[in-house]
Amino acid sequence: MAQQEDNLLAQRRAGVLLHITSLPNEHGAGNLGREAYNFVDFLHNTGIKVWQTLPLGVPHGDGSPYQCLSAHAGNPGLICLEELKQNGWLQEAEQCDSCQAGGDYNQHCLVAKAYTGFENLASAEEKQAYVDFCSDKASWLDDYVLYVALHNEFSQQCWNQWPTPLKERKPAALKAARKRLASVIEIIRFEQFLFYRQWMALKEYANNKNVLLFGDIPIFVSYDSADVWANRAVFKLDKSGEMSVVAGVPPDYFSETGQRWGNPHYDWTYLKRTKFSWWKQRLRSQLEMFDILRIDHFRGFEAAWEIPASEDTAINGKWVEAPGKELLSSLQKEFGNIPLVAEDLGIITPEVDELRTSFNLPGMKILQFAFGDTDNNPYLPHNYDQNCVVYTGTHDNDTTVGWFNSINDHDRHRVYQYLGNPQASMPYLFIGTAFSSVANLAIVPMQDILELGGEHRMNTPGTVNGNWKWQFSWHQLSETQVARISNLVKMFSR
Template sequence: MSDILDKRRAGILLHITSLPGAGDKGDLGREAYHFINFLHDAGITVWQTLPLTAPHADGSPYQCLSAHAGNPALINIEWLVSQGWLQLPDNNEEAQITLKANKSGLLNRAFSGFLAQADEQDKDSFEHFCLAQGFWLNDFSLFIALRNVFNQVCWNQWPELLKERDAKAIREVRRRLKPEIQSIKFTQYVFFRQWLELKAYALQQGVLLLGDIPIFVSYDSADVWTNRDVFKLDEAGEMLVVAGVPPDYFSETGQRWGNPHYDWTYLEKTGFAWWLERMRTQLELFDILRIDHFRGLEAAWEIPANEDTAINGVWAKAPGKALLNAIKTGLGSIPLIAEDLGVITHEVEQLRDEFNLPGMKILQFAFDSGPDNPYLPNNYTKNSVVYTGTHDNDTTLGWCEKLNEGQRHYIYDYLGHPSMPLHCALIQAALASIANLAIIPMQDILELGSEHRMNTPGTTEGNWNWRFQWQQLAPERTAKLAQLIQLFNRNG
């Protein structure tokens, strides 16, 4: 769809929350800029993150409150201080304690400061943002304000008139909650400003930002509350079927994700307007987009909502060709990557190839069968993206440590680097491959073990919390990475 992926490039996979820093999670402050400098120095031209959208309490960026809204936890508080909208204690120790305090409270204080201190240019900028993003922002801000009123319970448990979006009830609650709604809009304004400033800096340093679009959205989201016709729901707004995947490499009972399925008939009738709006927002934020679970655009695993596991699901067809044509017509040729992992059929490959989308190759999947394994580098095409592993895999060092001797010998025979640590040989194999884009998780760059993995599919605790520290990145490690980038001509 775009020639931006035709060049030979290298990238690193690291979510914003995994950046170092004083707070509980990484954010869009100085460490993000420092990371871009590191990428530039190493000759890496792509930074891939996980979705930036606002998660639920479990922290998963793949189960979010909106397909559009940014995660307020990623906002850098010191930026607000620099704008003059928030004041911290003069005492540095007290200031650090305040920075670690409740971020939503600080953002509310910053909004009060904005109203009192911001100049006309900033106030006009905020107003323009609210108008330009109103197609999702108006409903999202009301949705979050109501969730706060009702102690974070799902919208299907709200009072009937609000659950059903009765026009009179919605007008009244918008009036009553106007200050809270405006503060939520301000938070999104700050997030978008900070991200777009970071994106502009990345562009100056020759770094492209690669974003991830989960194919499905959460049931408990502004999207489902305000667009019930887009999803397969009954008259009461309850899910008839839920999304997931059948039994596979990750789970013997499959994965029951619990997301609502799309009503593709309705979406086709409306020209896929909901999807186009979603893509348009993400294209503001990113240079390249990866569609997570791309195979769901050809057929998706539908599980009856009353089933506890994914075993008794069925494949339900989806109009992926019509959707991708609508995206191309409405948004032009945009750089898309197809996450084509899992149960991939000829029809899925045909859909991917018809739109010339690069698919994904995972080296950790390459050595468990014969020479026809599509993840072996000798079977790649240029139009593909190779990873040592993804956020859902073990770290490559951790994966290597679990291999038996026979498996290790087989991989060494294939790679031809018997004197090199196996995890390093796999990184080098990814960079040396014919694939136009090679992406290495930051954990693999740092040669970290299993305790540093980002996510374990099928589990709900202990995920999404990993962070790195700069002292793990010795100068010689950066120099070695830069040497490999140069050696394999991946400067982009």
């Protein structure tokens, strides 16, 4: 099968960027059910061979997949309840009577009912699969399920606000909590089993259709997470567990004041001393789930922007070096040739480029960034080499139609001048440009295939409201669009 090739990133392929929550669903966000398989069929039928998603972790209340409760756990909101009904574990008429909140709470309640059905009706083979899953994932799963149970018990408060014995992970307090919350913990554990079961089934289906799954690893993890609570030594925290510095990026294309993400920084001295075992465990989880991976904010492996925790913006930070070469060498030694894409956008220095190229990792090219006033702009297609991934735009960009409608006449003239005053209109002009380039992999957000405007963008960096909620519906996809994307795939040997 395709995912067994020596270097998945060395062949010409086309891909689509679409998060699971953006799949069609009449009753809420997209999930791992029938429409996910329909989307794989769409990709297969058009010749597109890569499906890129955003991170699949458990988000906080803002819904951002880049700030999650765990670096390993999957979002239980993506579980398809319909499959549980088909298995007989959940009855068609079952309601969540005790929970009126709806949304994720309702989903959790119905999964709890499905657990009872699983206990009563699952085959011996299925029950053994659950036991095996809990054993295989115990290194992160045991901490995660307790963390979520406590997080819920303390009204979603971050772990640094919990009673001191639990905050400090005193063995007696942890033991008592596991006993007190045993039934709740078991449901949270079962959620993870269901998520992984459904995801791995989708992955097998996609791979059998010659579609590779492309995942995303945020370089930093959330402070409010099982990872930080259970592994405080991995992060730059003081003796009481508080952050004195936080992660972000300086002022750039996206924001005049930079972005203050608020994540903890890594204690690289500790990570080196432990032979990067925490990072190895993290990568192992993701390599099981995906064929290709992207490291978001790759430049943080060379140097990261440290902001005093007391600062409200990212302006007054400083660059602090990281041992990227040692880390990547260690990961390469452990896993061999990793199909890893480096997100190298923003302020990129020669040192960051050297780190990326020394490990032969493809970087990213964004067509929306290409048309300033210089011909040596690295995002212009004539400056590409094959070992890169070209995007019309990413989840952080406006849609291509929205972007093109917002730029001035001078920049619009630059676009048409560079592309030879073509008759094609946006966004297919950009899609064709991406596909015709020498880049081995060309990725197009689903919004661009559907020719949608800026009101359909996925995320606006530096804002907190209205993001991560976009969904498409099949009626937005025309036969003409299917034919156009299929023809471009064939025309440019992708």
